[in-house]
Amino acid sequence: MGKEAEKVRKPRFLCLHGFRTSGEILKKQIHKWPESVVQKLDLVFQTDLTRPKANPTLKGSSILLITSGSSSTRGQYYRRAAGAASQRCGSNEGETDFLKPYGLELLESCVDPVVINHPKGHTIPRLENNTRKGGESEKGSTCAISLPRIRSFASNSSVEATRVMQSMTSPVSISYLTQREAAEIDEILMGPLGFSVNQLMELAGLSVATSIAEVYKPSEFNRVLAICGPGNNGGDGLVAVRHLHHFGYKPFVCYPKRTAKPLYTGLVTQLESLAVPLLTVGDLPSDLSKDFDILVDAMFGFSFHGAPRPPFDDLIQKLVYLHECNQTRQKSSVIVSVDIPSGWNVEEGDVAGEGIKPDMLVSLTAPKLCAKKFSGPHHFLGGRFVPPSIVEKYKLHLPPYPGTSMCVRIGKPPQIDISALRENYISPEFLEEQVEANPIDQFRKWFDDAVAAGLKEPNAMCLSTVGQDGKPSSRMVLLKGIDKDGFVWCTNYESRKAHQLSENPGASLLFYWDGLNRQVRVEGSVQKVSDKESEQYFHSRPRGSQIGAIISKQSTIVPGRHVLYQQFKELEEKFSDVNLIPKPKSWGGYKLKPDLFEFWQGQQSRLHDRLQYTPQEINGRQVWTIVRLAP
Ligand SMILES: NC(=O)C1=CN([C@@H]2O[C@H](COP(=O)(O)OP(=O)(O)OC[C@H]3O[C@@H](n4cnc5c(N)ncnc54)[C@H](OP(=O)(O)O)[C@@H]3O)[C@@H](O)[C@H]2O)[C@@H](O)CC1
Numbered sequence: 001m002g003k004e005a006e007k008v009r010k011p012r013f014l015c016l017h018g019f020r021t022s023g024e025i026l027k028k029q030i031h032k033w034p035e036s037v038v039q040k041l042d043l044v045f046q047t048d049l050t051r052p053k054a055n056p057t058l059k060g061s062s063i064l065l066i067t068s069g070s071s072s073t074r075g076q077y078y079r080r081a082a083g084a085a086s087q088r089c090g091s092n093e094g095e096t097d098f099l100k101p102y103g104l105e106l107l108e109s110c111v112d113p114v115v116i117n118h119p120k121g122h123t124i125p126r127l128e129n130n131t132r133k134g135g136e137s138e139k140g141s142t143c144a145i146s147l148p149r150i151r152s153f154a155s156n157s158s159v160e161a162t163r164v165m166q167s168m169t170s171p172v173s174i175s176y177l178t179q180r181e182a183a184e185i186d187e188i189l190m191g192p193l194g195f196s197v198n199q200l201m202e203l204a205g206l207s208v209a210t211s212i213a214e215v216y217k218p219s220e221f222n223r224v225l226a227i228c229g230p231g232n233n234g235g236d237g238l239v240a241v242r243h244l245h246h247f248g249y250k251p252f253v254c255y256p257k258r259t260a261k262p263l264y265t266g267l268v269t270q271l272e273s274l275a276v277p278l279l280t281v282g283d284l285p286s287d288l289s290k291d292f293d294i295l296v297d298a299m300f301g302f303s304f305h306g307a308p309r310p311p312f313d314d315l316i317q318k319l320v321y322l323h324e325c326n327q328t329r330q331k332s333s334v335i336v337s338v339d340i341p342s343g344w345n346v347e348e349g350d351v352a353g354e355g356i357k358p359d360m361l362v363s364l365t366a367p368k369l370c371a372k373k374f375s376g377p378h379h380f381l382g383g384r385f386v387p388p389s390i391v392e393k394y395k396l397h398l399p400p401y402p403g404t405s406m407c408v409r410i411g412k413p414p415q416i417d418i419s420a421l422r423e424n425y426i427s428p429e430f431l432e433e434q435v436e437a438n439p440i441d442q443f444r445k446w447f448d449d450a451v452a453a454g455l456k457e458p459n460a461m462c463l464s465t466v467g468q469d470g471k472p473s474s475r476m477v478l479l480k481g482i483d484k485d486g487f488v489w490c491t492n493y494e495s496r497k498a499h500q501l502s503e504n505p506g507a508s509l510l511f512y513w514d515g516l517n518r519q520v521r522v523e524g525s526v527q528k529v530s531d532k533e534s535e536q537y538f539h540s541r542p543r544g545s546q547i548g549a550i551i552s553k554q555s556t557i558v559p560g561r562h563v564l565y566q567q568f569k570e571l572e573e574k575f576s577d578v579n580l581i582p583k584p585k586s587w588g589g590y591k592l593k594p595d596l597f598e599f600w601q602g603q604q605s606r607l608h609d610r611l612q613y614t615p616q617e618i619n620g621r622q623v624w625t626i627v628r629l630a631p
């Protein structure tokens with residue numbers, strides 16, 4: 001079974017209209033959207049809505065694109081129903097519409113639907129980067145479709161869709177705040193919205209620390225100096241330092257103008273309890289790059305005005321100098337600015353061009369106008385606390401935070417030199433005396449570690465096969481079982497790998513567990529498993545995967561994706577009343593019986609561990625011999 005086939009899913013847009021022929025009308029109008037966008041979406045044009053639950057095309061839709069004249073009750077009840085479902089908006093209109101029950105049923109069969117209402121009649125809305133330009137028609141709905149909104153959907157649905165959507169979005173779609181707006185938002189958050197400054201600062205500082213950790217690993221960039229100013233920006237810096245300490249960095253703080261309020265004295269006490277050194281300005285060397293790998297600039301945020309006063313004028317100059325020195329060095333220290341590069345005008349940026357040039361900017365809440373002038377390689381957004389009322393009031397377009405992350409990158413990551421990409425692995429000892437005598441037991445131990453570490457798909461393995469022609473080929477498959485005799489996976493018996501295995505049963509498996517710095521090679525010969533075992537595996541799969549396995553004549557040419565969809569829909573209908581979907585003859589399991597294992601673990605300075613197991617006959621008994629191989 002190929003992993004890929006299961007994962008890729010385009011975001012589905014269900015395009016509705018308030019009247020009978022609407023599906024057809026929208027289909028004709030779709031040419032108004034760029035071809036490159038249309039290709040990336042699964043657009044379903046729907047007219048008959050009377051039996052939504054029985055209609056497989058409606059299931060799983062996550063974006064409902066509704067077009068209707070502004071007075072259409074049907075459009076309104078869809079919106080109202082969606083609002084009720086998602087607590088987003090509410091109106092009493094459309095109560096009497098005869099289609100209402102179907103509308104509610106439809107919403108129920110959608111996965112966390114996002115409703116995009118287009119009230120301008122029989123037409124498809126324009127697709128724009130910024131819905132601000134599209135103009136709002138009614139609260140909670142806009143004429144133009146916002147790409148960030150689509151992305152927000154995509155991040156909820158599948159990693160693949162997120163990737164596709166990210167490629168569609170440019171930094172142009174991000175909102176930037178004026179200095180006044182930033183201060184206003186601050187007031188609203190801490191006034192009517194009930195936040196305390198402590199809370200916001202904690203979240204802001206955590207965002208800064210996690211942004212740093214995403215780009216600059218503590219194994220390479222360990223020594224951090226945070227220069228903290230007198231206001232909340234300085235407070236963010238103090239919080240970030242505490243988190244960086246717990247993330248494994250060695251932080252130092254320079255906090256020359258301390259604020260006497262309990263919030264700040266508390267933050268300092270917390271750092272002292274972690275033995276984080278607090279340095280005076282006089283303690284700092286003239287060239288900061290000698291002693292520090294990361295300089296956190298937390299001097300001034302959005303309340304900065306005028307020219308920097310002492311001692312911050314000199315501290316800013318130190319960071320300017322550091323950047324100049326970096327140009328001539330092999331390994332540079334990096335500057336991370338919190339919210340605003342200190343000394344920059346909050347809206348105009350580095351007007352004279354003589355200010356600091358940070359490598360990373362972590363904008364908080366939303367980027368300020370000066371961030372448009374930021375040209376460093378890493379721009380992140382943090383402060384994952386912005387409620388919808390602020391988003392709506394200031395018409396903010398911000399990238400969605402992925403998963404549970406406290407930060408998100410804005411714009412594209414920088415181009416990197418592939419040859420320079422390397423990790424300095426730090427792993428526990430892996431010694432011959434400590435390993436299990438039986439490699440299957442050792443494999444299980446490492447597999448359990450991978451599961452405990454929360455690694456994604458720890459059972460994904462690269463299967464390599466070689467046919468009669470001697471040409472090897474590899475692909476990722478999922479391990480479905482393991483016992484004392486070997487490793488099992490399932491596939492199509494008419495696929496390319498199956499043909500190769502029928503010509504040559506020799507194959508190899510490779511597991512790679514990033515995050516644990518481990519890989520395991522397993523080599524041996526392959527046989528089909530029994531029909532009974534294959535049956536069991538087949539029926540343990542989700543129904544969708546079972547149907548997918550039936551329609552896929554694996555490795556043969558398909559005229560287009562639509563053919564697969566069509567066949568899928570047909571079979572879904574055919575089996576809608578069938579409990580047990582029959583396993584196709586061409587689908588089944590293979591088992592690799594190992595005759596070689598190698599356990600690899602990355603170590604510092606490329607002195608990796610490699611322990612190899614091979615079987616030996618001793619007194620008629622099979623035992624595994626373990627040897628260490630040179631890295
Ligand atoms: N949602 C949000 O809003 C959130 C905001 N958060 C954070 O708060 C930051 C804004 O904080 P803030 O308002 O305390 O202002 P900030 O810029 O740190 O410093 C003001 C201090 O600097 C001083 N100062 C000013 N100019 C100066 C100069 N030329 N030379 C010397 N000193 C100068 C000024 O003194 P004053 O002029 O008043 O005498 C005052 O003491 C924001 O950027 C973000 O990091 C997050 O924590 C959470 C969410």
Ligand SMILES: [K+]
Pocket residue numbers: 233297298299300301337338339340341342
């Ligand atoms: K700053």
